[in-house]
Amino acid sequence: xxxxxxxxxxxxxxxxxxxxxxxxxxxxxxxxxxxxxxxxxxxxxxxxxxxxxxxxxxxxxxxxxxxxxxxxxxxxxxxxxxxxxxxxxxxxxxxxxxxxxxxxxxxxxxxxxxxxxxxxxxxxxxxxxxxxxxxxxxxxxxxxxxxxxxxxxxxxxxxxxxxxxxxxxxxxxxxxxxxxxxxxxxxxxxxxxxxxxxxxxxxxxxxxxxxxxxxxxxxxxxxxxxxxxxxxxxxxxxxxxxxxxxxxxxxxxxxxxxxxxxxxxxxxxxxxxxxxxxxxxxxxxxxxxxxxxxxxxxxxxxxxxxxxxxxxxxxxxxxxxxxxxxxxxxxxxxxxxxxxxxxxxxxxxxxxxxxxxxxxxxxxxxxxxxxxxxxxxxxxxxxxxxxxxxxxxxxxxxxxxxxxxxxxxxxxxxxxxxxxxxxxxxxxxxxxxxxxxxxxxxxxxxxxxxxxxxxxxxxxxxxxxxxxxxxxxxxxxxxxxxxxxxxxxxxxxxxxxxxxxxxxxxx
Ligand code: SF4
Ligand code: SF4
Numbered sequence: 443x444x445x446x447x448x449x450x451x452x453x454x455x456x457x458x459x460x461x462x463x464x465x466x467x468x469x470x471x472x473x474x475x476x477x478x479x480x481x482x483x484x485x486x487x488x489x490x491x492x493x494x495x496x497x498x499x500x501x502x503x504x505x506x507x508x509x510x511x512x513x514x515x516x517x518x519x520x521x522x523x524x525x526x527x528x529x530x531x532x533x534x535x536x537x538x539x540x541x542x543x544x545x546x547x548x549x550x551x552x553x554x555x556x557x558x559x560x561x562x563x564x565x566x567x568x569x570x571x572x573x574x575x576x577x578x579x580x581x582x583x584x585x586x587x588x589x590x591x592x593x594x595x596x597x598x599x600x601x602x603x604x605x606x607x608x609x610x611x612x613x614x615x616x617x618x619x620x621x622x623x624x625x626x627x628x629x630x631x632x633x634x635x636x637x638x639x640x641x642x643x644x645x646x647x648x649x650x651x652x653x654x655x656x657x658x659x660x661x662x663x664x665x666x667x668x669x670x671x672x673x674x675x676x677x678x679x680x681x682x683x684x685x686x687x688x689x690x691x692x693x694x695x696x697x698x699x700x701x702x703x704x705x706x707x708x709x710x711x712x713x714x715x716x717x718x719x720x721x722x723x724x725x726x727x728x729x730x731x732x733x734x735x736x737x738x739x740x741x742x743x744x745x746x747x748x749x750x751x752x753x754x755x756x757x758x759x760x761x762x763x764x765x766x767x768x769x770x771x772x773x774x775x776x777x778x779x780x781x782x783x784x785x786x787x788x789x790x791x792x793x794x795x796x797x798x799x800x801x802x803x804x805x806x807x808x809x810x811x812x813x814x815x816x817x818x819x820x821x822x823x824x825x826x827x828x829x830x831x832x833x834x835x836x837x838x839x840x841x842x843x844x845x846x847x848x849x850x851x852x853x854x855x856x857x858x859x860x861x862x863x864x865x866x867x868x869x870x871x872x873x874x875x876x877x878x879x880x881x882x883x884x885x886x887x888x889x890x891x892x893x894x895x896x897x898x899x900x901x902x903x904x905x906x907x908x909x910x911x912x913x914x915x916x917x918x919x920x921x922x923x924x925x926x927x928x929x930x931x932x933x934x935x936x937x938x939x940x941x942x943x944x945x946x947x948x949x
Pocket of ligand 1: 550551552553554556557558559561597598599632666
């Protein structure tokens with residue numbers, strides 16, 4: 443069975459039949475039922491023959507009470523409760539940028555088929571961040587108003603310029619003795635330049651590590667070529683184990699302190715979802731992010747070899763999620779990270795503030811990316827666009843630009859306007875709008891403008907298909923077993939030094 447990227451069963455609504463007491467809602471057909479959603483983040487499944495009864499305001503009994511409690515009727519509507527829910531869902535607004543992506547170098551010893559990090563060869567030391575720039579990055583980040591500052595190191599391969607990484611960590615810790623912010627560090631690394639000294643520093647300073655693991659050895663090595671070296675997989679898995687042991691030796695809970703990993707799905711991955719999950723389970727990883735390939739960077743040239751349609755990706759997603767749920771039912775805990783992000787929006791009063799899936803988007807307002815030369819971008823992808831010769835997403839430089847300039851920058855404002863879903867064609871009527879989000883940079887890449895065309899947009903198709911699949915599973919869940927697993931995925935036990943939903947690193 444494949445997942446549709448759009449609703450397949452149109453429902454006709456006779457506007458003259460709509461009773462005045464029916465509240466504001468969006469609707470669609472999922473799993474043979476009518477799904478209702480609303481702005482408070484509530485949802486409800488109706489049998490199809492009950493939808494017309496609902497529209498006429500004639501539903502009564504327990505279901506009426508439940509629909510009123512959820513805000514689907516104006517009668518019995520608790521405005522304060524609804525306002526409180528919306529306020530809580532949007533509580534990320536006004537917090538300032540919590541995610542500060544620091545590109546310590548563009549140098550990298552890998553040549554992954556899908557890289558869009560603008561990597562350079564290892565001899566290009568001119569793409570290393572200087573310590574003076576690293577200092578300015580820390581000063582700039584502390585000049586923003588966010589109570590939480592998460593320095594996320596990316597590249598190239600960030601550990602190729604470990605001196606800059608080390609300086610940022612030490613200078614930020616020193617500054618924070620007075621600033622008293624919530625300070626977090628995370629490193630997105632391919633792990634192949636690691637050594638004991640670097641590991642000890644990272645473990646000692648509480649820097650959490652996220653690497654790339656694309657699956658079993660042959661698949662990982664095929665996607666992630668290590669220039670002039672042997673098996674990237676063997677080195678990565680060896681260091682994952684060493685880090686995990688180092689945290690255990692410090693007396694830390696291995697369920698919270700372990701190397702996280704990201705996988706990027708290429709055409710070769712499509713038929714191997716179960717093997718990929720087995721690889722993660724074998725390594726004790728509790729979370730897997732099934733990430734589709736973006737046709738950016740190197741993937742533009744390799745697309746014919748490694749690319750696929752969004753329908754093919756969603757079939758892979760659905761089949762692999764079936765398997766992940768089977769494992770959970772056998773008592774093996776592993777969550778799919780994108781699903782956990784959507785489920786947190788669907789099943790809890792919170793929004794996880796995932797900067798690439800919120801409305802308005804977080805580029806420039808919730809996250810900033812600092813290139814090796816001190817240039818500031820809305821996000822890491824904005825830096826990639828600049829590398830292609832287009833400075834639209836460049837916001838300034840760590841010397842000479844103030845946070846206020848960034849907050850008022852026309853690009854940041856345009857991104858916000860282009861990602862307010864209440865005002866976007868297609869989103870405004872979409873049943874998934876309350877739990878969805880927009881990344882205008884993707885629209886810019888595909889359609890040439892920040893607004894894009896939703897049904898055609900690859901990101902919209904992905905989010906639509908994934909949410910349709912999750913709601914379908916809930917609609918068909920007659921004994922509550924799936925919902926129980928899903929609710930467990932929404933419990934994020936934060937560990938010091940991490941945020942639950944890291945950005946999409948390149949590793
Ligand atoms: S994806 Fe990461 S590891 Fe691979 S080539 Fe790009 S920067 Fe290097
Ligand atoms: S991007 Fe808009 S139209 Fe697409 S799934 Fe999300 S809410 Fe719906």
